[in-house]
Amino acid sequence: MADFDFPADLIDLQRAFYAADRRCEEIGASWPRPTAVAAGIEEISEEQHAELSRARAERLEVVERMAAHPWWGTVDRLKAKAALRKAARA
8 A cells, every 4th residue: 555645634634534434323323223114113303303313414514524635636536545544443
């Protein structure tokens, strides 16, 4: 894998994405089991739907900010994306 000198704000954005993605997963994990919903035993509330929608919107905002970062225009984007993910997890 090629070495890249990532801007600190881009690494921060990748970490923010990981956090936002985890938040979406946590919200989904707190929902009733799909089989219980399908059986009519439990239901997903409007507040639960709204909470997940907000979390997804926040995650999308981070993705859009990462994608628009000017640094991407200076590198092989495909190789750099994989390296960024690894660097952000370090």
